[in-house]
Amino acid sequence: MRPLERFQDWFRGCLPNTLRGKLLLVSLVVVVLPISLTGYLLEREGRQALVREKTEKLFGLTRLLDAHLGPGFDGGFDELAAGTGIAATGRDTAIRALSERLTPFTDLVAGANPGVGVGYYNKALDAIITYGPSRDYSATVGTSIPPDHPGWRVLESGRQAVESGRQVRGFILNAMLPIIRDGGVIGYIWANELSDDVERQAAAMDRAVLTVSIAGILLGLLLTHLLSRGVGRDIRRIIDGLLRMRSDLGHAILPPPGEVGEIAVEVNGMARALLDARSLTENILHSIADGVIAVDRAGQVTAVNPAAAAMVGVTAAEVIGKPYDSLFKPDGQFASPLLDTLKTGQPHVGVTLDFPGTRQTLHLNVSSSLLRNSRSEAIGAVVVLKDLTEQRRLRTQIMRADRLAALGELVAGLAHEVRNPLTSIRGFMQFLETSDDVKEWQRYAPLIVRQVDSLNRLVTELLEFGRPRPPTIxxxxxxxxxxxxxxxxxxxxxxxxxxxxxxxxxxxxxxxxxxxxxxxxxxxxxxxxxxxxxxxxxxxxxxxxxxxxxxxxxxxxxxxxxxxxxxxxxxxxxxxxxxxxxxxxxxxxxxxxxxxxxxxxxxxxxxxxxxxxxxxxxxxxxx
Incomplete structure (x- = not known):
């Protein structure tokens, strides 16, 4: 026997014989290993990302402090680097002068970044010039850094560095930036944060990753254990029952003991609910006054309720399986909302139209939409028909009554409008009938003409109102x-x-x-x-x-x-x-x-x- 075959036989012998054991083993490999590895990588990458973020922040503050010593700073920092300022003023005086100039700015930077310490170190003075916040670290001003302090490496190499460990402030993460002027290092700037703060944040992240990982592993093993119990013994019974339910929803699966038995009970309940829902749907469709017609994707009628059959004047047996367009007369001017929905997928809601039925034309309010299966796939369309023919007849009667009422008001208004100018004309003519004075005729004739023009304008507007011309579109x-x-x-x-x-x-x-x-x-x-x-x-x-x-x-x-x-x-x-x-x-x-x-x-x-x-x-x- 080959070594590979012997290994395969040995591996098969190590595998559990039961489905439950195999599920637990697979769960161990599929759940435990990925979660553990993912947790480890997340913890490592998270810690590194946290340190990188802190380091970038601290170096940003050092560059801000360095920029403060730019051309606009008149504090003598560069002069002291050459050694000329110390001889002139003395070391202590020079330190005090520089500290007074720089302390307000370092306090400002430290105050804007809680938990952070910042400061300047002058190489010529061999002293800490300022350490913000000064309320906590002013005592360090004027002191020198120890010989083993990493700041000396920054002063000697002229390269920025980041160190983690015990320094002047304690255990800190310290970012140090050399101050370079005219090619020489005259000091360095630092910005640091207590390692306790960094470690506290990293530890919180570690605990969260560890907690989630352990919870995921335990949950995976627990679920595998619960689901594997008795599945192999009872699964075939469930499958057989489901296969029979495809053709007979009234069939009930004999529930086995355990969790799978509960599944069988729920399946039986869903089958009964589906059967009841089907019966309820059929009862509703048979009871509602609105017509409902359903078609498949080919436009063949698959269902029609009694109201729709009565509207169209057919029976369900006559139209089931026939094309939907056989229910109305062929008419190029009629576009069916149902067929349009079936073609384009766009629903139509509350469309009022005249339906050219084979026996009579119906005035309907129509709404159509797609029918979809459980996978949201279109399997046909449905249309709801509401007969508005009787409503149209009643509305026509009401409009006729309204027109008669409006006609009465129109006649009354016309009589009133015509009576006023006629009364004026009659009065003028009665007055002029007994007058031989030409001036009187000349005086009242224009008034009579205006009244006649008023009557003419009224009649013209009335004619336009009563016989409107068709609009020229x-x-x-x-x-x-x-x-x-x-x-x-x-x-x-x-x-x-x-x-x-x-x-x-x-x-x-x-x-x-x-x-x-x-x-x-x-x-x-x-x-x-x-x-x-x-x-x-x-x-x-x-x-x-x-x-x-x-x-x-x-x-x-x-x-x-x-x-x-x-x-x-x-x-x-x-x-x-x-x-x-x-x-x-x-x-x-x-x-x-x-x-x-x-x-x-x-x-x-x-x-x-x-x-x-x-x-x-x-x-x-x-x-």
Missing amino acids: RPVQLNDLIREVSLLAGRKSNARITLDLAADLPQVEADGEALKQVVLNLIINAIQATPDTGIIAISTAAPDGREAVIAVSDDGEGIAPENVDKVFDPFFSTKPNGTGLGLAMAHRIVDAHHGTIAIASTPGAGTVVTLRIPFLHSPVAET
């Missing part, structure tokens, strides 16, 4: 239209008109002349409600990209709350000479463009009129 740039109309209207008043027009406003499909009439009417109304010193602001915007918004606001007298709902009624006007048809006409023009007009007013503060005009005049095809 062309691309219109609203900003240019507003500039033109505001320039024209601005000549009629001293009120200031300000424009805030969106620079990127797209063109709209509209009747430009009709919209000019609307905007001009709104500006004139604002001018009449605003004093000569007032401001009329006009703005445009496209907040949602589907419609243009025009706002006309003024700071005039406003509209009384009880009159706001009446401003669009024909013949309603608060102006002495108004006919009350201007805003009614504006409302009709905006309606013809499938837009909206709204008024918000505060008495004494002003009024804001907001127009919303769709960019596309024709209604967008329902999809």
Whole structure:
């Protein structure tokens, strides 16, 4: 037998025979070793990173202290390095002078970095010049460093160094930077931090890594132990039961003892819950008044509830398995939301359309969305149909009643508006009937003509209101239209008109002349409600990209709350000479463009009129 084969046999003999033993062994290799190695690497790298961060910080402070001795420093540090200052002033005096100059700055640096000590050492004076914070280490000023102090190596080599160990302050991490002037070392600067602080942070990190590693190892072994118990004995029973449940959710798995038995119980519970949910879903679909139709990815009908079958006029047996488009008449103008969702994946919510059924056309509110499986994969689509045919009929009756009521108000208003000028004409003619004075005729004839013109203007506006011409739709740039109309209207008043027009406003499909009439009417109304010193602001915007918004606001007298709902009624006007048809006409023009007009007013503060005009005049095809 070859050595390799003998080794393989020996290795197989060392492996446990039970599944539980094998799981524990695998757990030992897969969990313990990686966690231990990862913890060790994290601890080592973390400690090194901590020391590097501390070292970089300390050297940064030494460079800051060195920069303080630059050209702007007039303290004699360089002069003392040459030895000339000591002879002139004496060593103690020179140390005291330099300390007084440098101590405030070292205290400032030390105060900004708690736990850090900084200072200067002068080689010529062989003394510590300053040691901040001075409140703790001022006693060291003037002392020399010991012969074995690492600072001597910095002075001799001229290279920066970092040392860890006992020094003047105690056990510290000390960064030392030589002070080099004219090619020579005249001293060094240090910044240090107590090793206790560094070790305390490193120890905290070590404890955290060790705790997590031990917890991970213990948890892995514990979970392996719990999961391995009895798995081999009971796993086949569970698998067999699950295979049978694929075709029969009513089948219950006989639960074995132990944890796997609990799994079997839960599986049985989930099977029952799924069966109940399926029954509940079927009951809901059969009970709701809205129609529901589901299709697969090929567009074949897979489910239809009774409400949908009744709407379309078919039975479920007739349409299951057939293409969805067989439920409606072939019509190139009809785009099905369900088929569009199936094709593009985009849902449709609350789409109102006319559904061309094979037996009748239905007015429906439709919502469609994709159907997905447990892996979020699209397996088809579903549509919910709400029949609005009866609502449309009732709405038509209500609109007819509203029109009759409006017609009555219109007739009453017309009678009132016509009666006033006719009364004036009749009075003038009765007076002139008995007068032979030509001057009297010349005096009252213009008054009669004005009353006739008033009647003619009223009849003209009434004809325009009653028989509006179809809009001539062309691309219109609203900003240019507003500039033109505001320039024209601005000549009629001293009120200031300000424009805030969106620079990127797209063109709209509209009747430009009709919209000019609307905007001009709104500006004139604002001018009449605003004093000569007032401001009329006009703005445009496209907040949602589907419609243009025009706002006309003024700071005039406003509209009384009880009159706001009446401003669009024909013949309603608060102006002495108004006919009350201007805003009614504006409302009709905006309606013809499938837009909206709204008024918000505060008495004494002003009024804001907001127009919303769709960019596309024709209604967008329902999809």
